[in-house]
Amino acid sequence: MAEADLTPTAQIVTLKPTKGWLGIDLKELWSYRELIYFLTWRDIKVRYKQAVLGVAWSVLQPVLTTAITTLVFGVLLKVKSDGLPYPVFALSALLPWHLFQLSLQKSSVSLVGNSNLITKVYFPRVIIPFSSVLAALVDFAISLVMLFISMAIYRIPLSWNVFWILPLTLLTVLAALAVGLWLSALNVQYRDVQQMVPFLIQIWMYATPIVYPITTIPEGTLRYIYSLNPMVGVVQGFRWALFGGSPPDMTLLISSLAVLLLLVSGLFFFRRMEKTFADVV
């Protein structure tokens, strides 16, 4: 066994009661980057284990949802779709939405699901919801390929605007992380949260212009309030980046601010609750 580094300069860790509100320690988080990597990798590896179709599910899910949505809203209810073929219209919104939904589902139960780690080993707890959000990105990447294929089928040209998808995806991830931080920390104390999440997701989906175009909501104050839902800006931005049309104006700005607010408050809330996780979970 090799000699450990026992120089007197070895880092000193202090134990003391933590009080009040704490910020996030980015330096510490960076030193745990490998753990983030491995936990994300585990979540991805495990998700489709022992499923016959395996990773194909990440393609099937958006395809099936798109088909159902198209049938119900496009064909039966004849909802407007900004002049686009309804399947493409729906899929372009369902992609970021699925990313958000999956991230939220996984991250909200992540702390409770990893209680064996939390009660046994120290690491910054924020890593857990964070890595479950990251794991959802893989599904997203796969289904993004699906979107480009279907756009090619419908002969819809791409513009340079398509690169706006990257910052918009980041915004989605941050939005999911922000809500995930709140919900996962609350779920440690109140298991009601995990019962509530499916309803929350359902309501949230209808509060986002996925099956209907944003133009359904009248412009002005109402549209601004509507944009407080971060996914409004994201979905609107996605459609613009892919198909052109009305650019995401104030909507995106309001949505981004809402994400920022949720994220900062979520981080503080999480850090405040963090110290009790091991005792309560």
Place this chain on the structure above:
Amino acid sequence: MMDSELSILVRGIGKRYKIGSAQQRADTLRDLITAQAARISSRLRGKGRRSSEPDHIWALRDVNFEVKRGQALGIIGRNGAGKSTLLKVLSRVTDPTEGYGELRGRVGSLLEVGTGFHPELTGRENIFLNGAILGMHKKEIAARFDEIVAFSEVEKFIDTPVKRYSSGMYLRLAFAVAAHLEPEILVVDEVLAVGDADFQRKCLGKMGDVASSGRTVLFVSHNMSAILRLTQESIVLDKGRVLLRAPSNEAVDFYLNRGLSKMGERFWEEDEVPVSCAPFRPLAIRILDKTGQVSDSVRSVDPIQIEIDYELSEDITGLRVGFYLFTTRGEPVFTSFDIDSEQLFREYTARPAGVYTSRCTIPPDTLNEGRFLLGINASSYGIRRYFQDDQALSFSVDASGGPGTHWPESRPGPVRPVLDWNIERKGGV
């Protein structure tokens, strides 16, 4: 700032748990609302707060000690004495409520082997995952990978999901990863309770290596011989406080003679039993001599009676209540359960709620002289373990009058049976 010779410094550390959160935590909003409503209504009725019941308990209080670099310190104490809480505070899993401490360097905790193992992942994948969770870098894990696999003796199955492993293989692999951690401070809790005797020996050897390579080790165990072998000094914890810090042999003696109940009988107060044991609640365990008197010291030539009193708040199916008998060195002598016999097993498949005594007799001429420990276990096989306390009670056996006592020598071994010898003369000279 602490002296550079020190590795751990702890000053006045205390950890308080709210009874509301530690024991009957509000799991759902409904529970919280009902609890709040009950509190408000009792206040309205003018009863005020239940002043007799404190709403918090101190799992640790005013704990002070330091550990030099390269020292192995044992931590001894009964279940509930605060050992696990102390290790949790030191490994930063939970914050102390008061006090201050400093640790020099990386702390690796082995609070339970296999933490974070995922059944669906292969042995290889779990080594990396578990290593990362325990704080190893990917490069370190890769460098030690072969060593870890060799130590675990599961080479052939390294690419098989661990859910297909036998429990022995699983534990060996888990321990192998943990044992190859190289933090400056290693915190170990009861890992030696796993595996077969051979593997335990191997683990003890590995722990010895860690200590002798200049790392600091904190070692918690109920196995007194492991404590004596691995540590030079130990602290004895009781009710969250440090009772004694002394060379390990003194600490072990102190603990065995004073830390446990003395009079051959042990009662469990309601607050000593975790709520999670319900519907089982141990009430008492006692040793009776042949006259039926509670006694701490019995004779090997007499029958020894053991009684376990307990209460079931609900019906339990398949419950068995029994004990482990250990020597004070922690070596098991035998295990026995109240429904071991075919007939009682059939008669007591289900036990209705109520208060019970399970009583048994150790026949005369079974045990050798010395001191023994009784551990109690209440479980439904394959379903659930309700309660276990490996050190419920200790007692002494006096062998005078037993076989071979006409020689004034002490005989090794925990049992002293009367065997049926006969001597045959095969012929004359």
